[in-house]
Amino acid sequence: MKKETVPVRNSLLLLLTATIWGIAFVAQSVSMDYIGGFTFNSIRSLIGSLTLLPVILLLSKPKSAEEKNRPQTSSNQKILITGGICCGIILCLASNFQQFGIKYTTVGKAGFITACYIIIVPVIGIFLRKKCSPFIWIAVILSLCGLYLLCLTPGEGFAIGKGELLVLVCAFLFSIHILVIDHFSPLVDGVKMSCIQFFVCGILSGIPALLLEKPDLTDILAAKVPVLYAGIMSCGVAYTLQIIGQKNMNPTVASLILSLESCISVIAGWLILGQNLNSREIGGCILMFGAIILAQLPQKEASV
Numbered sequence: 445m446k447k448e449t450v451p452v453r454n455s456l457l458l459l460l461t462a463t464i465w466g467i468a469f470v471a472q473s474v475s476m477d478y479i480g481g482f483t484f485n486s487i488r489s490l491i492g493s494l495t496l497l498p499v500i501l502l503l504s505k506p507k508s509a510e511e512k513n514r515p516q517t518s519s520n521q522k523i524l525i526t527g528g529i530c531c532g533i534i535l536c537l538a539s540n541f542q543q544f545g546i547k548y549t550t551v552g553k554a555g556f557i558t559a560c561y562i563i564i565v566p567v568i569g570i571f572l573r574k575k576c577s578p579f580i581w582i583a584v585i586l587s588l589c590g591l592y593l594l595c596l597t598p599g600e601g602f603a604i605g606k607g608e609l610l611v612l613v614c615a616f617l618f619s620i621h622i623l624v625i626d627h628f629s630p631l632v633d634g635v636k637m638s639c640i641q642f643f644v645c646g647i648l649s650g651i652p653a654l655l656l657e658k659p660d661l662t663d664i665l666a667a668k669v670p671v672l673y674a675g676i677m678s679c680g681v682a683y684t685l686q687i688i689g690q691k692n693m694n695p696t697v698a699s700l701i702l703s704l705e706s707c708i709s710v711i712a713g714w715l716i717l718g719q720n721l722n723s724r725e726i727g728g729c730i731l732m733f734g735a736i737i738l739a740q741l742p743q744k745e746a747s748v
Contacts, residue, residue, distance in 0.1 A: 457689030466708025471670035480657035481543035489646035492679025527628030528640025538617035549607025590731030
């Protein structure tokens with residue numbers, strides 16, 4: 445029973461992550477009216493890192509005699525720091541490529557291309573000798589069809605321009621981010637690694653923000669509500685849930701669940717911004733949820 449409940453619990457954590465990220469698209473859109481992309485990513489990441497500090501202090505207290513006697517080797521600390529830095533660098537590149545790619549393309553195209561990490565992850569996984577069952581590949585195809593219905597409007601061209609290329613790079617980087625987390629998350633404390641990755645991402649994004657955008661405190665305060673949501677919820681909470689939820693999970697299944705952020709962002713736009721869903725978009729949502737359910741089938745069989 446325990447082996448079966450772990451994937452279910454992790455799937456729910458990843459679904460919650462996708463929900464938070466989907467709603468964050470609204471916050472991201474609003475904040476860009478006041479501050480630049482580097483500034484936004486720097487502040488939200490540093491807030492996310494600070495948010496996790498009290499959580500780390502709370503969770504760091506040993507709860508059992510076994511944990512008290514467990515040695516903290518320098519090797520474990522080195523892996524933790526290495527994992528946090530690697531994730532932070534990749535997250536910085538991916539989030540900023542996405543942020544500026546959206547400026548040169550439509551939101552629909554950006555959403556579709558970004559979510560293409562659901563197909564990039566298993567393709568990269570082939571070269572890393574990670575096996576995927578036929579059910580997962582069918583789920584990938586279904587989810588791509590769902591994303592197409594959800595994000596692209598009939599008659600809209602799909603020419604690859606500057607914005608599309610930037611977001612395509614973002615999708616590739618997010619694929620690497622998922623695989624790097626898959627490598628490090630079983631070896632280290634997920635919350636600590638998440639804190640480190642946000643600190644690294646915030647510092648790296650802050651350098652071009654200061655040099656190129658020269659952020660103004662008045663503009664930052666004007667965007668405080670979306671920035672705080674993006675920092676506390678989208679970064680501090682969601683990315684940590686991603687690291688915890690990906691433990692012992694097939695990275696392809698994880699990427700499929702996380703891709704629901706595109707679906708949820710449409711729902712958030714409908715509920716918060718009053719953007720109605722048409723039958724095409726509803727069909728895309730149904731395909732996406734169907735793909736997630738299908739992707740869970742081989743996971744249960746593999747754990748027997």
